[in-house]
Each structure stands twice: as structure tokens, then as C-alpha cells.
Amino acid sequence: MNRIIIASIALALLLSCSQVKNVASSRSLLPLPANIEESKGRFIFNNATTLKIAAEEKDANAVGNFLAASPLALERGEKDSNAVVMTICNDVEGITSPEGYAIETTEENITVKAISGAGLFYAAQTILQLAAEGNGVPAGKITDEPKFAYRGMMLDVSRHFFDKEFVKKQIDAIAHFKMNRLHLHLTDAAGWRIEIKRYPRLTQFAAWRSKPLWKDWWFGDRKYAEEGSPEAHGGYYTQDDIREIVAYAAERYITIIPEIEMPAHSEEVLTAYPELSCTHEPYKQADFCIGNEKTYEFLENVLTEVMELFPSEYIHIGGDEAGKASWPHCPLCQKRMKEERLKDVNELQSYLIHRIEKFVNSKGRQIIGWDEILDGGLAPNATVMSWRGTEGGIAATESGHKAIMTPGGYCYLDSYQDAPHTQPMAFGPYMPIEKVYSYNPIDGLSKKQAELIYGVQGNLWVEYIPTEELVEYMIYPRILAIAEIGWSNPVKRDLGEFKQRAVKAVNELRAKGYNAFDLGNEFGQRKEALTPTEHLAKGKSVTYASTAPFNERYNAGGADALTDGNHGGWTYIDGRWQGFIKDGIDVVIDLGEEKEISSIAADFMQMCIPDVWMPAEVTISVSCDNTNYIELTHIGHKVVRDEGLSFKNYGWEGAAKARYIRYRAKCGPQRGWLFTDEIVVK
Ligand code: ACM
Numbered sequence: 001m002n003r004i005i006i007a008s009i010a011l012a013l014l015l016s017c018s019q020v021k022n023v024a025s026s027r028s029l030l031p032l033p034a035n036i037e038e039s040k041g042r043f044i045f046n047n048a049t050t051l052k053i054a055a056e057e058k059d060a061n062a063v064g065n066f067l068a069a070s071p072l073a074l075e076r077g078e079k080d081s082n083a084v085v086m087t088i089c090n091d092v093e094g095i096t097s098p099e100g101y102a103i104e105t106t107e108e109n110i111t112v113k114a115i116s117g118a119g120l121f122y123a124a125q126t127i128l129q130l131a132a133e134g135n136g137v138p139a140g141k142i143t144d145e146p147k148f149a150y151r152g153m154m155l156d157v158s159r160h161f162f163d164k165e166f167v168k169k170q171i172d173a174i175a176h177f178k179m180n181r182l183h184l185h186l187t188d189a190a191g192w193r194i195e196i197k198r199y200p201r202l203t204q205f206a207a208w209r210s211k212p213l214w215k216d217w218w219f220g221d222r223k224y225a226e227e228g229s230p231e232a233h234g235g236y237y238t239q240d241d242i243r244e245i246v247a248y249a250a251e252r253y254i255t256i257i258p259e260i261e262m263p264a265h266s267e268e269v270l271t272a273y274p275e276l277s278c279t280h281e282p283y284k285q286a287d288f289c290i291g292n293e294k295t296y297e298f299l300e301n302v303l304t305e306v307m308e309l310f311p312s313e314y315i316h317i318g319g320d321e322a323g324k325a326s327w328p329h330c331p332l333c334q335k336r337m338k339e340e341r342l343k344d345v346n347e348l349q350s351y352l353i354h355r356i357e358k359f360v361n362s363k364g365r366q367i368i369g370w371d372e373i374l375d376g377g378l379a380p381n382a383t384v385m386s387w388r389g390t391e392g393g394i395a396a397t398e399s400g401h402k403a404i405m406t407p408g409g410y411c412y413l414d415s416y417q418d419a420p421h422t423q424p425m426a427f428g429p430y431m432p433i434e435k436v437y438s439y440n441p442i443d444g445l446s447k448k449q450a451e452l453i454y455g456v457q458g459n460l461w462v463e464y465i466p467t468e469e470l471v472e473y474m475i476y477p478r479i480l481a482i483a484e485i486g487w488s489n490p491v492k493r494d495l496g497e498f499k500q501r502a503v504k505a506v507n508e509l510r511a512k513g514y515n516a517f518d519l520g521n522e523f524g525q526r527k528e529a530l531t532p533t534e535h536l537a538k539g540k541s542v543t544y545a546s547t548a549p550f551n552e553r554y555n556a557g558g559a560d561a562l563t564d565g566n567h568g569g570w571t572y573i574d575g576r577w578q579g580f581i582k583d584g585i586d587v588v589i590d591l592g593e594e595k596e597i598s599s600i601a602a603d604f605m606q607m608c609i610p611d612v613w614m615p616a617e618v619t620i621s622v623s624c625d626n627t628n629y630i631e632l633t634h635i636g637h638k639v640v641r642d643e644g645l646s647f648k649n650y651g652w653e654g655a656a657k658a659r660y661i662r663y664r665a666k667c668g669p670q671r672g673w674l675f676t677d678e679i680v681v682k
Contacts, residue, residue, distance in 0.1 A: 185261075536682060
């Protein structure tokens with residue numbers, strides 16, 4: 001088939017779509033542009049429409065090839081009429097960001113001005129989004145630029161490995177929504193994923209494991225395997241694969257940020273090269289030995305090859321969740337602490353991060369680390385990636401460092417995006433697209449601090465996400481909320497309107513072969529949480545036994561939370577579930593006077609991954625004087641580990657007359673958390 005025929009088919013498809021869809025409107029773009037002025041008329045593409053680009057060859061080729069391969073199938077030409085005319089200029093009115101662009105559309109042509117190739121590329125995405133609705137592009141002006149310079153997505157390719165074609169497919173999608181970073185979590189216990197010529201055991205052995213599914217492996221033998229052996233599951237990118245991914249991304253104005261974990265999450269390295277751990281034994285340690293010079297030799301050699309492959313200014317060096325357990329007993333670590341006058345293991349970790357930063361800086365690059373790199377003192381030029389909430393990022397800006405915001409409660413895409421019983425297994429609690437969209441990375445920050453917020457990132461960890469289909473399902477459409485937070489002006493945010501654009505984007509993604517979650521058919525919030533419940537105990541006082549207080553972190557509003565009429569939603573972190581750790585629940589509700597009672601009940605939830613369990617025993621009793629109690633029921637429940645999230649109501653029904661109600665719940669053998677939201681008395 002020649003290109004003219006392909007172009008005609010693409011146009012016919014676009015035109016046929018126009019009969020069933022709304023006519024293109026600039027207000028349906030995602031992310032929403034900064035300024036839109038629509039006027040009358042439209043530019044309509046036809047077989048003779050061409051693309052003229054005045055830009056440096058590299059950018060002209062990147063944008064030209066991209067648009068030629070797009071559904072518009074634009075041929076390059078020199079004419080200004082019936083054309084998309086793109087020009088790089090020194091200045092574009094109304095634009096300050098190098099990634100900004102201005103589009104002016106008339107019935108005759110579409111002219112695009114930008115300061116850089118990235119700006120032209122983003123203008124191309126805008127034109128493609130408009131054209132995808134059918135019937136060309138509405139006349140008018142769009143002047144647009146991003147709010148943040150860093151708009152990223154992280155994909156964990158260690159817990160489950162995804163090949164280069166899949167990575168490229170995701171690059172296509174996120175580029176379409178004007179994201180510009182893909183952070184690859186390339187190394188972790190579950191498998192090393194990048195060929196390093198100097199250390200062949202990393203890919204001959206540390207990239208392969210005994211079980212295909214992470215959860216079977218992690219809760220099983222946690223063994224590694226020789227490449228090519230029957231029990232080997234995993235994979236890695238060769239250096240040629242990496243070059244291909246990096247080049248593919250660069251043509252879409254995406255920088256790949258490689259992450260090499262240190263000093264923790266390194267079981268796979270320390271089994272392949274046990275001399276780098278404190279005990280020198282395979283299968284024993286997750287943390288590098290910080291006292292051993294060989295550790296620095298290894299990390300610097302690895303980073304040298306990594307920096308040769310990835311041109312990114314930033315190299316992510318991990319830094320999260322070090323157990324630090326072997327360091328206090330290791331003679332080399334202790335010697336290092338003494339020599340360097342390091343007062344604790346946090347400072348020991350910080351010593352390593354400082355040294356690695358110095359090395360990376362000496363090659364003209366910068367480091368990013370997870371927010372634990374703040375512990376023990378932040379390295380002078382480091383950028384902090386804030387994941388344990390926003391505090392780490394904010395602390396970094398307070399000391400003049402840049403921060404990339406990726407707080408778990410808004411940006412971790414491995415959490416449930418809809419009612420958990422309708423969803424595949426997830427790691428984190430309910431985090432629908434509205435929750436993601438509600439995040440503003442600079443909320444409450446001073447102007448000076450806000451300027452140090454480099455950007456925002458959505459992270460997909462894949463412990464429980466073993467397939468390509470599930471990866472796409474978890475990413476899309478929530479990454480669109482991250483894309484819009486990264487690009488658009490927060491003042492213009494309107495959730496209802498965003499969701500309409502996101503549903504449209506989901507339909508387009510699905511049509512292109514992405515397994516996006518069907519946002520248009522969401523189940524939605526737990527129905528009990530939608531309206532307050534009226535009942536006899538609502539507004540009545542609750543006394544907590546001193547042996548079983550609620551946990552302050554999950555207080556749900558305090559001592560009246562269990563009788564405030566409000567039920568919780570699908571997650572225990574929504575501020576409506578009250579949490580109790582270890583000693584269970586023992587509360588007395590005072591109804592104020594004796595009442596006829598026909599039922600007493602409370603809901604609990606179980607989600608084993610974060611240690612939230614059903615009670616093993618519930619006892620409900622009543623009293624008229626708060627001294628002599630009659631037991632109404634004792635409910636036993638065998639608590640067993642399961643997957644996902646479940647709810648259970650523990651209650652009594654019958655006939656009683658009483659003023660005081662005592663509700664006790666005890667943990668099972670797992671201990672952990674109990675969460676309840678309301679004790680409903682009728
Ligand atoms: C992380 O989620 N451990 C960065």
C-alpha cells in the first residue's frame with residue numbers, strides 16, 4: 001500500500017468518526033492548554049495537505065517522521081497553504097518555557113511556532129488530539145506551555161520484566177499527553193535488568209529467578225537461576241536494547257532516567273557478587289557493605305556504563321528502604337564510621353550517597369534519590385524524589401534542593417482505581433483518578449520553594465502486576481491526571497470536566513490497543529460512604545478503654561468518629577476509618593438514656609498487604625448503669641490471609657433495652673491493624 005492510500009484510509013477513518021463524535025474542540029484536549037481562543041471555521045485535512053518545518057535537521061526529522069507515521073500521514077512540502085507550517089523561533093509571544101508552543105489555525109493552514117523541537121512536538125500532539133475527533137482542527141489560537149519541567153512516569157521492570165517493545169509502546173502513549181520523562185526502575189531484588197559488560201553475572205544470573213510471579217518467588221524460595229536453565233524466569237535489556245529505547249524516547253522528546261538501586265534492594269547483586277555484602281554470603285543481605293572499597297569500585301563501574309548508555313542529566317541512585325541491619329556488626333562498616341566520624345547508620349548511608357554523587361557529578365551528571373537520602377544529611381547537589389508523602393520533597397526545597405513529587409497517596413498507580421471487588425489485585429488502597437487529580441505539588445509552598453519543585457511523577461511498582469495488560473490497566477487513565485498536573489494551570493482544574501476528557505482519552509487509548517481501565521463505566525465509591533447514616537448512637541459520646549486507644553495517625557476525626565454517622569469508603573486512609581493497632585477495640589457508647597435497641601453492628605475491612613485484618617472476636621454487651629453488663633453476642637471469626645480487600649459486618653440483632661453499649665473487638669494471631677468506621681445502633 002502506498003502512503004497516499006494509507007493517508008486516504010486514515011482520513012476516511014477520521015471523517016467517519018466525525019459522524020458519531022462531537023466536532024473537535026480545543027477544550028477537549030488533555031492536558032488542557034494554557035490559553036485557547038476559538039474562532040469561526042475549521043482547517044480540514046485532505047490528501048494534498050503537507051507539512052512544512054523550519055527547524056534544525058534533528059528536530060525537523062523527529063517531528064516530521066512522527067507526523068508522517070501518525071494517522072494524519074503528512075508528507076513534507078514547502079507550501080504555506082493547505083499545510084501545517086511549523087517554525088522554530090527565538091521568541092514566541094506568551095511563551096517562556098522551552099517546551100511551549102503557539103498554534104494559529106485558519107481555514108487555509110495551521111501555523112505552529114515554538115522555541116524548541118519539543119515545543120513543535122507538543123504542538124503536533126495537540127493537533128493530533130484535535131484531528132482524532134474528526135473534521136479537522138477548529139480555527140483559533142492556542143498558546144500553551146507546561147507548568148513543570150519534569151513530567152514523569154516510573155515503570156518497575158525488576159519485579160516483572162517487560163520487553164523493549166512494550167516500553168516503546170508506553171513511550172508513545174505518555175508522549176501523546178506531553179510527558180517528558182520515563183524513569184526505569186532497572187535493578188531490585190527480583191531481578192537485575194540491564195547488561196553491564198564488566199559484571200556479566202548480573203545478567204547471566206541476577207536477572208533470572210526461580211518463579212515467574214513475584215509473589216510466588218518472594219513468599220517462596222527467593223532463589224536466582226542461571227540464564228538458560230529450565231527454572232530461569234526473568235530477562236534484561238542488552239546494551240543495544242537500551243540504546244534503542246533511549247533513541248526511540250528521544251525522538252518523542254522523552255528522557256529515560258535509569259535507576260540503579262543502592263545501598264538497599266540489592267539482594268540480586270549481593271547473591272551474584274557476595275563479596276560486596278557485609279557477610280560475603282549469598283542470599284543473606286539486601287544492603288551493600290559501605291565499609292568495603294570494592295562496593296565503590298563496583299558501583300562506579302556500573303554507573304560508568306550506565307552513563308555511557310543514558311544521556312540523561314539525572315541518574316537515579318535509589319536510596320530507599322535500607323534495612324541497615326548488617327552495618328552495625330560489620331568490621332569494615334564500623335571502621336568506616338570511625339574514620340569518617342559518622343555517628344550512626346544513617347550517616348553511613350549518607351556517606352555512600354555523597355561519594356556516589358561526587359562521582360556522578362564528576363561525569364557532568366546529577367543524582368536523584370528517593371527521599372531517604374535526606375536521612376543522615378543530603379548530598380550537596382542531589383534532587384529528592386518524594387514518595388513517603390510530601391514531607392521529604394518539601395524538606396529538600398527548604399534547603400535549596402530540587403524535588404520531584406511522587407507521594408504515595410496520590411501518585412502510586414499500583415493501588416485500586418475502582419471498587420476493589422471489581423478490580424484485579426492491587427498493592428495500595430483505593431486511589432481513583434479523582435484522588436490523583438486532586439494533587440497539587442506546590443500547594444502551601446512559598447514561591448521560593450515552589451520554584452524548586454522540578455515536577456511530578458506517577459509510579460508503577462509491579463509486585464502484583466505480572467502482565468503487560470495489567471500494567472496498562474493500572475497506568476491508564478490515572479497517568480493522564482499526572483500528565484495534566486504536570487502541564488496545566490491548577491487554577492483551571494475542574495474534576496467533572498477533566499473526567500469527561502479522560503473518558504474520551506481512554507476510548508482513544510483502547511482503540512489504539514492499550515488495555516486502559518474503562519473509566520466511563522466506573523463502579524465508584526462504597527455506597528455506605530456516600531450519605532450519612534441516621535441511628536440511635538449518632539452524635540453520642542464514646543469512651544475508649546485506656547488499654548485500647550485509637551491510633552492518632554488514623555483517628556478519623558477523633559473520639560466521636562465511631563458515632564458521627566459517617567461510613568468510610570474503600571480505603572482505610574480516607575480519614576473516615578478509625579485504626580487500632582495490637583490491642584484491638586474496647587469502647588463504650590452512652591446513649592444518654594435507656595433506649596429500646598434492635599441491632600448493634602460495625603463494619604471492618606481486611607487488606608493483608610498493609611497489615612489490616614478482620615477481628616478474630618467481637619463481643620457486644622449492654623448495660624443500664626455502665627457497671628453491670630449483659631453480653632448480647634460473642635462472634636468468633638477465623639482470620640486467614642487472603643488477597644485483595646474485603647469487608648465484614650460484625651453485629652447483633654434482637655431486642656434489648658439499655659443506655660450503655662460496649663463493643664469489643666480483638667485481633668487474631670496476625671495482630672496488625674483493625675479498622676472500623678461506625679458503630680451503628682438501631
Ligand atoms: C519506594 O516506593 N520504595 C520508593
